[in-house]
Amino acid sequence: MTEHTTDQAIQNQNTAIPGTLPLLALRDVVVYPHMQIALFVGREKSINAVEVARNSDNLVFVVAQKDSLTEDIDNDNLYQYGTVARIVQVVNHENDDNCIKVLIEGLHRSKLKKIIEHPDYLAAEHTLSPMTVTLDQETQATRVQELNALFAQYAEAKLRNARELISAASKIEDLSQLLFFVATRVPLSIEVKQKFLELDGFENHLKELMTYLLQQSEEQQIEQNLHESVKRQMEKNQREYFLNEKMKVIQRELSDMNG
Helix, strand or coil: CCCEECCCHHHHCCCCCCCEEEEEEECCCCCCCCCEEEEEECCHHHHHHHHHHHCCCCEEEEEEECCCCCCCCCHHHECCEEEEEEEEEEEECCCCCCCEEEEEEEEEEEEEEEEEECCCCEEEEEEECCCEECCCHHHHHHHHHHHHHHHHHHHHHHCCCHHHHHHHHHCCCCHHHHHHHHHCCCCCCHHHHHHHHHCCCHHHHHHHHHHHHHHHHHHHHHHHHHHHHHHHHHHHHHHHHHHHHHHHHHHHHHHHHHC
16 A cells, blocks of 8 residues: 655755744635635734735745634634645735735645734744545546546536636646545535545545535436426426317317308
């Protein structure tokens, strides 16, 4: 059985990742390695954290809140695992002067050790924690094909930009990267999405995601069969209606002729 580290970039990174990074606490979103996402940042300390990162190496530690409704950012309200991310772009929000739009790219899974409070922003002391996949290369290649096929079915039925997403997914050869790519595009709960990042049971995560996609495919097939059944019944009723109306017209004409 081959152990494959999902975050090979850690080994190849030329610049060491600092053990302490500016902290961004996220509401209702989980950021994975290899993922690009635009975040709307409005809390003052979070905006300051972005500025601190931009003035340094553009790296931040992002982690989801357990309770998205609270303003409090502390160890009790943050999940244990987050992602080291690179800031790609920052622009002002079009309609809110107190908010900025930050495009980030997830790099590495990492474990939150401690929150450090600075006067104007929060920082996270963290430890890089790459996930390992204990599947051999042949099995991983098979799972990539299976996950791609299930995602293609799902995307065609549910997602607006299906063609682009299917094309992008088909180019991903790394199984963990594909899992994260798909997980960001299906409406799983935050708790489930965080579990993919939080727990090391990669094979269980893969099974859960593929089971979800399979269920969605089956539900779509049931819905399609129901739609076709209703359509056939409507067409049958319509034909019967026209036949009945036609018979009424013929009967009236025969009655007029005999009258």
